[in-house]
Amino acid sequence: RAEAHNAELTSGEKIRDAIATKLFSLGYGDLKILSDLSAARLDDSYEVRVECSRESMPSKGSVVVRNGAIVDVRLQSASQSFP
Numbered sequence: 001r002a003e004a005h006n007a008e009l010t011s012g013e014k015i016r017d018a019i020a021t022k023l024f025s026l027g028y029g030d031l032k033i034l035s036d037l038s039a040a041r042l043d044d045s046y047e048v049r050v051e052c053s054r055e056s057m058p059s060k061g062s063v064v065v066r067n068g069a070i071v072d073v074r075l076q077s078a079s080q081s082f083p
Contacts, residue, residue, distance in 0.1 A: 011068070012037030019048060019063045022070045028052040028059065042068035050075070 009017070015037055023031055034049040045066040052059050052075070061075035 010038075010040075011042045012040040014042065014068060015040050015046070015048070015065050018065065018068065018070055019050065022063070022073065023050070023052055026054075026073065028054045028075075 016033055019033065020031055030051075030053045032051040034051060035046070037046075037048065040046060045064070047062045047064050049062050050060070054077070057077045057079055059075045059077045061073070063070060064072035064074070
């Protein structure tokens with residue numbers, strides 16, 4: 001999204017975009033954000049539940065967001081969950 005358009009985004013949309021950018025940069029795709037971010041604020045902390053995949057392997061977990069920035073990614077692939 002263009003920077004000019006970024007000012008029109010809600011806080012939840014900005015958080016969603018930050019999560020997507022981070023996970024895509026780590027090689028994940030098929031992102032589904034499970035947490036409701038409709039009332040999210042940029043000056044707060046959230047543990048956002050996500051599902052995604054990397055190399056056709058599904059992963060689940062959470063992304064910790066503080067002040068609109070990603071501070072931790074906690075994902076576990078299905079292969080780790082089910083030995």
